[in-house]
Amino acid sequence: MIISASYRTDIPAFYSDWLRARLDAGFAVVPNPYGGKPSRVPLSGPDVDGFVFWTRNARPAHDVFQRLFESGVPFLVHYTVTGYPTALETSVPPADAALDDIRRLADRFGPRCVVWRYDPVFWSSLTPADFHRENFAALAAALRGAVDEVTLSAAHIYRKTRRNTEESAGRAGFTWSDPPDGEKAALLRELAGLAADQGMTATLCSQPALLGEGLQPARCIDSTRLADVAGRPIKARQKGNRPGCLCAESRDIGGYDSCPHGCVYCYAVGNRQRAKDMLKQHDPASETLVPAPAG
Template identity: 40%
Template sequence: MIVSVSRRTDIPAFYADWFFRRLEEGFALVRNPVNPRRVSRVNLSPDATDGFVFWTKNPSPMLNRLSRLRDYAYYFQVTLNAYGRDAEPGVPSKRDVIIPAFRRLSELAGRERVIWRYDPVFFSAAYTMEHHVRYFERLAALLAPWTKKCIVSFLDVYRNTRRNMASLGLRDASMEERRSLASALAEIARSHGLTLEACAEDMDFGEFGIGRARCVDADLLGRLRGVTLKARKDPHQRPACGCAESVDIGAYDSCLHGCRYCYACAGRSGAPAGAGRHEACSPFLVGHGEPGDVVVERAGRACGDRQLFL
């Protein structure tokens, strides 16, 4: 199976010790977010894992331990965007921490394993179209030598995100504004030799040379393994999402970045509830086993025949 690490929280930034302990022990336990008494036991051995997809705003805690992934295919999606502490209060300095970590990760793992995410894009009085264009140009110039691809998406506004972003003056972007920005970003990306793709967008930006992203990409993991992997589209994601099916080992309400636009944390009053219940020695990212839990082995769906190619 392909393992997502993780859409629900930033495991590389905050829970790297837990993750590497899970690799040593060969499994993780994951609560179903809809039915918490149902627990999946996810086999993390190299034989059972087609690859890891890491999602993070700060890969620094993993940089000195990448050698422990030598038996696995993997790649990172690192988010670097246009926002300050008003929108991302817990994210370290981009200039001093995140950009150097991005470069170092690329040096250690290779450009193909490091994908830049510029998302989610939203508009406000401070974060105008001009601001996005200017900031994207600066980041593209800095990151292009260290990656091959950028993935961009526009903010999907949920009830909790609109509430959490009230102080930012969030405003809805028109279709024409989205098209104009997409066109500008595509031109910048081309000028720096970057492939630009759109994540789970209902709008088609193909006329600007922007492809549809597959953030969980079985083809990329197959190339990294030297095999052919075939995976079905993830049925649990939105219709416009191109991701392959994967298993997520994260937990909601446990990320400490505090991003105002985040859908994965319920509120902003203090640290997320899940973070306080984390213990690196537990097979669960958050908490422990409880009476009434039903633990089932998570059966992976075979990704093709793993036929070797040269």
């Protein structure tokens, strides 16, 4: 079993104390976000093949990574660095700090342990296509030799997060758009070429209609990469969670509406105030990261 920690929230940045306690206990209890019975997920022992972390700030969890490394448990870190203006990402670390952290992790644990995510590509008056070309090129140059893959996606504004985006746009005075697929695909191909210039493979997360030259389908829960880190085979069946997803089967231990980074386009947060409140109310000693949904 591969443990995902977590595409629903940023556990390394905000919930590393809870993660340490759950590793000590050897399990976590994960409420079903759609109702139903909670799951008890093992976090140690022969059933655990490795961990995949998702974060914008891994520094609070460095000791967790070291612990897994010393125990021979392989892990990957999907590290999102976009360098967008604060109007779009109100509470993320500065890009330079995140880049330094990626290089530090790659030096300590090897470049196969870290995947850079420039995700999502968001079209707005603050981040037009020219912004992405220049910004992405600078970030990729800074990460040359530290990572060998960058994962991209075109922003998809879901109904539940549209309100956040529109409220932020009105408050900060920017506009945003959802371009046609041809425009999205053209920019993604350009970014893939810039990545190749820096020795990186560009992959695209669960958007097969936008694939083009230089882009490969992403496998974010990547059992092959995890096996490379482990130095041994890891068998996991492909079990994507949406069309075009090529991820290996995993168990996610996070919870929605619990990440207070404040990214206007985030699919995992429908109410940003609720996410802030969730962090304030969080109990690091609890078996669950977030309470079970009401009713």
